[in-house]
Amino acid sequence: MKNLTTTSLRVRENQLWILDQQALPQQSDWLPCADVSALVDHIRTLRVRGAPLIGLSASLLLALLAEGGMPQPQLHQALKTLRESRPTAVNLMNNLDRMKVALEQSDFIPKLVNEALRLVDEDKALCASIADHGAGLVKPGSCLLTHCNTGGLATAGVGTALGVISRAYQQGNVQQVWVDETRPLLQGGRLTAWELGERGIPYQLICDSMAASLMALGKVDAIWVGADRIAANGDVANKIGTYSLAVLAKYHGIPFYVAAPHTTHDPHCPNGAAISIEQRDPHEVTGVSGSFGSVQWAPLNANVYNPAFDVTPAALISGWVLDVGVVMPEQVSEGIFQTSLK
Ligand code: MRU
DSSP states (O other): OOOEEOSSEEEETTEEEEEOTTTTTTOOOEEEEOSHHHHHHHHHTTSSOSHHHHHHHHHHHHHHHHHTTOOHHHHHHHHHHHHTSOSSOHHHHHHHHHHHHHHTSTTHHHHHHHHHHHHHHHHHHHHHHHHHHHHTTOOTTEEEEEOSOOSTTTSSSSOSHHHHHHHHHHTTOEEEEEEEOOTTTTIIIIIIHHHHHHHTOOEEEEOGGGHHHHHHTTOOSEEEEOOSEEOTTSOEEEETTHHHHHHHHHHHTOOEEEEOOGGGBOTTOOSGGGSOOOBOOTHHHHEEEETTEEEEOSOTTOOOOOBSEEEEOGGGOSEEEETTEEEOHHHHHTTGGGSOOO
8 A cells, every 4th residue: 555644644664553642742652553453452542533533544454454465254354343443433334334345346455445545535625625614604703612632633634623623713713722621531631732732723721611611701602523423313422521512502602513524424323312322441530641651539449430422412503514514403403414415
């Protein structure tokens, strides 16, 4: 396969490398990813994360394994194992469904390589279209709030919600960004803060619990988040803490936008209640760990509830900003998400 570089993925001499998103921003460590168990481990530990990026990394690895001589039956097993690595983000399943079609061809090696590379190129284009559509909704002088990380680290392109924010900033319409730190794994505090800094966009980092008081003070003009799955009724699964922001936005009369590629839409999932929500290790809540080491503050035997995602009901969403255009609430009521968007 030809060499390839995105913010957080590389292919060099037929080997996949991932930028360790647990080590950022203190360290930029590129980790090799030679087999399925390595990638599954990187995905489960969130060294590779973000709905689009998970799907792209799995597709690239599959293509590289095929080029390296792995036989078709083993590739089918590899695809199945990768598909099960994280349950909530549907981009992984959607990308691997396309890879499966390629794998079923007699000339599966070039077909898999072409499909994986096409998925990467498509994701860049999807991000650019989302940014185009979304930036038009940002009013001059806006202070925007975002949650988790939806930037170049989580995609092959400029990102989804963070892509919109970046484009609107380039157009002179963003005064500053409020960045939710995003407990428990701090994707906002570690990754979004880093990306906004790299892009030269002014931001202030806040603890998640500070968002309500900022809204009450009139300091948030709109909220922009990403998505891991959009159900047929418009409900959205995204990083834990998204739902509380949407409730707060409704109370304070603040627009709440979801930005995502059409690969995040799942017409087979009727509503948010049907979305599988990943439950994660209690240690993520009882303390914190990273390249700096780990700290535990709760009692060693503390009982913990740790869902990685929550569901925001469609009724709280002002607009779904997709690569195919902006979907408005009345279009959702008319059933736009009940069939495939492409
Ligand atoms: O657990 P993570 O860090 O993979 O969760 C990421 C999110 O919730 C993002 O908002 C979502 O995947 C969209 S990324 C463009």
